[in-house]
Amino acid sequence: MLAMLLVLGYSSANAQDKNNPWQITIGVNAVDAYPSGDGSLFTGGGFASDSFGDEFANVSDHWNILPSLSTISVSKYLNEGFSFGITGSLNKIENWGDKSVNPDVTNDVDDLSYYGLDATIKYNFLEGTTIDPFVGLGGGYTWIDEIGAGTLNGTLGFNLWFNENIGLTVQTSYKHAFEDYLDTHFQHAVGLSIKFGGTDTDGDGIYDKDDACPDVAGLEAFNGCPDTDGDGIEDSKDSCPNEAGTAEFNGCPDSDGDGVADKDDNCPSVAGLKALAGCPDADGDGVTDADDKCPNVAGPAANKGCPWADADNDGVLDKDDKCPKVKGTVANNGCPEVTAAVQATLNEYAKTILFDTGRSSIKSQSEAVLNDIVGILKEYKTATFTVEGHTDSTGSDKTNQKLSESRANSVKDFLVSHGISTSRLSAVGFGEAKPIDSNRTRAGRANNRRVEINLVK
Known part of the structure; x- marks a missing residue:
């Protein structure tokens, strides 16, 4: 009987009459x-x-x-x-x-x-x-x-x-x-x-009858409920139960000490303003530094925090944008970049330019396609191009070289006369040196007689 009583006594701990x-x-x-x-x-x-x-x-x-x-x-x-x-x-x-x-x-x-x-x-x-x-x-x-x-x-x-x-x-x-x-x-x-006789399911020393969280080990101070992060706020009342915080923020931390809890802070490692969700605004213009294109100079939010506008909204301010009314790229100073597709289109047009036989004069029916080329070049105001002339192998090399140069210059002159800056264009002739097809057939020779307009990179 004594042994039985000792076993019963050993199996109990922290008992109270109502629990045991x-x-x-x-x-x-x-x-x-x-x-x-x-x-x-x-x-x-x-x-x-x-x-x-x-x-x-x-x-x-x-x-x-x-x-x-x-x-x-x-x-x-x-x-x-x-x-x-x-x-x-x-x-x-x-x-x-x-x-x-x-x-x-x-x-x-x-x-x-x-x-x-x-x-x-x-x-x-x-x-x-x-x-x-x-x-x-x-x-x-x-x-x-x-x-x-x-x-x-x-x-x-x-x-x-x-x-x-x-x-x-x-x-x-x-x-x-x-x-x-x-x-x-x-x-x-x-x-x-x-x-x-008491029951302590979670083994936290608080018997189930008095344990508000009988299935989860907790603390006596919280009636048996846990405080996982040890910040003195029980988990059920802790908005951040796995991160130690303060009572001011319902148990959540404020790492940068700016008065905005980390869970609500868009910039938790840098002290900022409550009005900007904890992010800084160095110039005080109401635009967070991360979104402010001019973080040290105050400007309206409409201008992304800069006193200067970005009319084409391409990320390059008008004061620095060489194409302020056309959306471009930062790498190209706010101007659009000539893509491979645009380059291919230019040369498709250029190959259809027709000249009088053996001469550099452009036939009148080619003006329409030349105007299309002008329209494309005007879209890319900062890009420079080379107009290249090519012939087939009929005739002497010297004649073909001279003819290719003349035709290239004829196209350049037309483009300049229609508003393209001469500084953006150069002309060069290659004669019969760069064929793209066989000179043994009529169709091949027709393909080799051509003009190309290529971007200077």
């Missing part, structure tokens, strides 16, 4: 009939004192103590300090009261056996304290040498808890007998008490 509802007490008891006050019932003196409680602690003369385990009780906590228990006890009676002056009445008995089975309702005054006094009221049945009678019992005692599970219980009970053949008497007891 069961209590077992094992110990020894003492029976004393003398202080009952029943002496006046006997003429000429008797075994009991005439005064209730007289010589209450006269252990050597009146108490009957069996020097072994002689009492065990089991109780169940009910509510609000009340508990109900059953106690079983045994003893050996050698002294029943005191020596009597009446020769017919004596306290000398011949090792009578004593058995008691009692039920008690107890009330603990200071539940959960180290010294825990209690009172009890109940009843039971007591046998002395196989003769028994019912009793009404009143109990006083206290628990002295060594920790929250194990303690020492000391109590005394007044047992009033209802039958003449059983005398009213006192029964004292002292024993080791162990409380157990």
Whole structure:
């Protein structure tokens, strides 16, 4: 039984009565009939004192103590300090009261056996304290040498808890007998008490009955709920439960100290303004530095924070944009770049330019395509081009070279006369040196007689 009690006690920790509802007490008891006050019932003196409680602690003369385990009780906590228990006890009676002056009445008995089975309702005054006094009221049945009678019992005692599970219980009970053949008497007891039976599912030392988060290990300060990041704010109230923060931001951090929590801060590593979601604005123009094309010079948001506009919205301010009204690229100073597709289109047009046979004069039907070329070149105002002339192999090299140069210059002159700056154009002839087809066929020679307009990179 002792081993069982030790196992039960070991399995409990941080118990409270309402959480660990069961209590077992094992110990020894003492029976004393003398202080009952029943002496006046006997003429000429008797075994009991005439005064209730007289010589209450006269252990050597009146108490009957069996020097072994002689009492065990089991109780169940009910509510609000009340508990109900059953106690079983045994003893050996050698002294029943005191020596009597009446020769017919004596306290000398011949090792009578004593058995008691009692039920008690107890009330603990200071539940959960180290010294825990209690009172009890109940009843039971007591046998002395196989003769028994019912009793009404009143109990006083206290628990002295060594920790929250194990303690020492000391109590005394007044047992009033209802039958003449059983005398009213006192029964004292002292024993080791162990409380157990509580459940702590998450093992955090807070029993489920008091644990607001019984399935997750937590802290006593938060009624058993966790504070994962250790910032003093329980997870259920922490907007950032995995990052330590401050109460000001509901448990969230503010790494740059700008008064904007990191979770709401678009620039969490750089101190900024609340109005700009924690991002800085060095020039104070209301445009965050990251979006401000002129971060050190104030300008309107419409101009991306610059005092100068970007009319074509190509990321190059008008003051630096060589094509302020045409969307271009930053790399090309705000002007559009000639793509491979545009280059291919130019040469498709250029190949259709027709000249008078053996001459450099342009036929009138080619003006339309030349005007299309002019339109393309005007879109790319900063790009420079080379007009290249090519012939087939008919005739001498010298003649072909001269003819190719003349034709290239004729095209250049037309383009210049229609608004293309001469600084953007150059002309060169290659004669028959760069054929793109065979000169052995009429179709091949026609392909080789051509003009190309190529971008100068």
